[in-house]
Amino acid sequence: xxxxxxxxxxxxxxxxxxxxxxxxxxxxxxxxxxxxxxxxxxxxxxxxxxxxxxxxxxxxxxxxxxxxxxxxxxxxxxxxxxxxxxxxxxxxxxxxxxxxxxxxxxxxxxxxxxxxxxxxxxxxxxxxxxxxxxxxxxxxxxxxxxxxxxxxxxxxxxxxxxxxxxxxxxxxxxxxxxxxxxxxxxxxxxxxxxxxxxxxxxxxxxxxxxxxxxxxxxxxxxxxxxxxxxxxxxxxxxxxxxxxxxxxxxxxxxxxxxxxxxxxxxxxxxxxxxxxxxxxxxxxxxxxxxxxxxxxxxxxxxxxxxxxxxxxxxxxxxxxxxxxxxxxxxxxxxxxxxxxxxxxxxxxxxxxxxxxxxxxxxxxxxxxxxxxxxxxxxxxxxxxxxxxxxxxxxxxxxxxxxxxxxxxxxxxxxxxxxxxx
Ligand code: PLP
Numbered sequence: 031x032x033x034x035x036x037x038x039x040x041x042x043x044x045x046x047x048x049x050x051x052x053x054x055x056x057x058x059x060x061x062x063x064x065x066x067x068x069x070x071x072x073x074x075x076x077x078x079x080x081x082x083x084x085x086x087x088x089x090x091x092x093x094x095x096x097x098x099x100x101x102x103x104x105x106x107x108x109x110x111x112x113x114x115x116x117x118x119x120x121x122x123x124x125x126x127x128x129x130x131x132x133x134x135x136x137x138x139x140x141x142x143x144x145x146x147x148x149x150x151x152x153x154x155x156x157x158x159x160x161x162x163x164x165x166x167x168x169x170x171x172x173x174x175x176x177x178x179x180x181x182x183x184x185x186x187x188x189x190x191x192x193x194x195x196x197x198x199x200x201x202x203x204x205x206x207x208x209x210x211x212x213x214x215x216x217x218x219x220x221x222x223x224x225x226x227x228x229x230x231x232x233x234x235x236x237x238x239x240x241x242x243x244x245x246x247x248x249x250x251x252x253x254x255x256x257x258x259x260x261x262x263x264x265x266x267x268x269x270x271x272x273x274x275x276x277x278x279x280x281x282x283x284x285x286x287x288x289x290x291x292x293x294x295x296x297x298x299x300x301x302x303x304x305x306x307x308x309x310x311x312x313x314x315x316x317x318x319x320x321x322x323x324x325x326x327x328x329x330x331x332x333x334x335x336x337x338x339x340x341x342x343x344x345x346x347x348x349x350x351x352x353x354x355x356x357x358x359x360x361x362x363x364x365x366x367x368x369x370x371x372x373x374x375x376x377x378x379x380x381x382x383x384x385x386x387x388x389x390x391x392x393x394x395x396x397x398x399x400x401x402x403x404x405x406x407x408x409x410x411x412x413x414x415x416x417x418x419x420x421x422x423x424x425x426x427x428x429x430x431x432x433x434x435x436x437x438x439x440x441x442x443x444x445x446x447x448x449x450x451x
Contacts, residue, residue: 066401073100076420076427078406089419089431090408094239094271094384097298098343099420105301108339109332118330127334134341138280140289141309145318146329150270150296151185153306156323157292158189160310161231161264163317173230176266179215181241181411184233184268184294193233215244218253225257231264231292232257236282239271242412243379243386248286255288264291264314270306274298275344275421277382278354285381298421303336344421353421356428357382363432364417371439379414383421386414391442399442403434 068086070078076099078086091097098105112127119125132144147153158176165173176193184190191199192207200206209230213220215238232254238244258265267290272282276298279285283293291314296306306328310318327333343349361380368375368387374396379386389396393409400407400415408416419427 075099075101076423084404086404086406087427087430087434088406089417090406091418091420092302093297093408094276094418095297095300096302097274097276097421098301098340099422100302102301102343102422104343105303105336105339108335109303112332112335116331118327118332120326121324121329125329125331125334127331127338128329131329131334131337131341134338134345135295135307135309138341138345139293139309140311141293142312143310143315143318145308145310145323146333147296147306147308147325148304148327148333149185149306150268150294151187151190151306152325152328153270153294153296153308154184154190154193154268155187156308157233157266157268157294157310158193158231159323160292160308160315160318161266163322164264164314165230167317172228175209175211175226175228175230177211177213177221177224177229177232179234179238180212181215181238181244182212182233182235182268183238183240184235184270215241216246216250218250218257221254221257225261225263229261229263231266233266233268235268235270235272236286237272237277237381237384238411239384239416240410242388242410242414243381243384243416244412245379245381251283251286252288255290258291266290267293270294270296272381272384274340275350275353276384276418278350278357279382280344280350282381282384299337299340300333301336301340303333305333305337307337349421353382356421356423356425359425360385360417360419360428360431363428364435367432367435367439370436374439374442383417383419383423385417386410387417389413389415395442396438399438399445400434402441403438405431405434405438 069081071081072079076088078088128146135144136142145156147156162174178193178195182194184193189207192210195210195212211224213224236246236251255265267283269281273295283290292310294308299305299307364378368378374389374391376388376390379388393413393415396415397407397409410416
């Protein structure tokens, strides 16, 4: 055991990590995460299995990343086959897997052009740069501002924490990147009032994930589209969390009947392999010529093999319909859970297999109680517990999750430390 100076409080704390039966060493990992004390060794479908063989039902799916669950045979095959051939060449050369994945994304969405990144935040960086470049290309450098929304989350880079606008993430990192105006999620009049001659784009998550599964009204998205068209402002959707089949459509905005000019995608598109993408219309991408943007790793052959394999499955006939059917089944069962445990849960927010239970007691207490039942969930803003099962989840898995919810509620109700008034 080692004593380490705690910089925030000036006190000392003991930072220990077990590496063998009787040896403790200080962790060398930067402590930016408050981690749960679990170590998983392998995954199987909707389950994660610890080093000691305990099975956890994974309704967090790596925060909406493991869209096809763990160790999906088609993804394993695609990655291992590619690993035996070629890992990386850099973007100095053409990468056939990029051409294929970009063409398939373009074919199945509003987009004409795709830039590949390694993460959601990087996909957003490309979206933001592209919107500014679009206006600069049309000799309107003064149009550099973005309208974004309260409760938003777009990543942890300097640009994306400014886009998210949340004080807790901005604190201590100097002046935020200039040019973000935040308004209330869903408030059309506030958006209208915020548009100026300097506005480059409106940036919105069709469904806020970290913000607490807050689903934008589809009518609101349509109104944003109209406003953007009236004012020569670009519309950017962040579908990093809600995209790639999670709502039962390939992308969530399809439910609204309108399309953005630019869209950020990540998480599910790589099924667990780090992959992000910025999709855009030809018009919106017009300023992004050679040299304007880049990434060493973005779109490398390994990522492309997996991304293409994910699309093979998600675009298979019937896959998205099956997600919608499962979502309906789960929603009905969760409604029973909420009704029967009205002292713990207030309501369900949901679209497809992106679900949130708004709690009447602290959401982290509920997440902890579910962990005791070996059900993994993820807390979100607005006191919500997120349920983001892999899209390959079975009815049996969902029934088990509902059982865990009922049992956790019973435990919470009778636990001495969490007495519910
Ligand atoms: N945008 C949304 C909507 C997200 O949910 C996230 C991550 O949770 C991001 C962007 C950032 O993605 P990443 O963590 O891959 O950078």
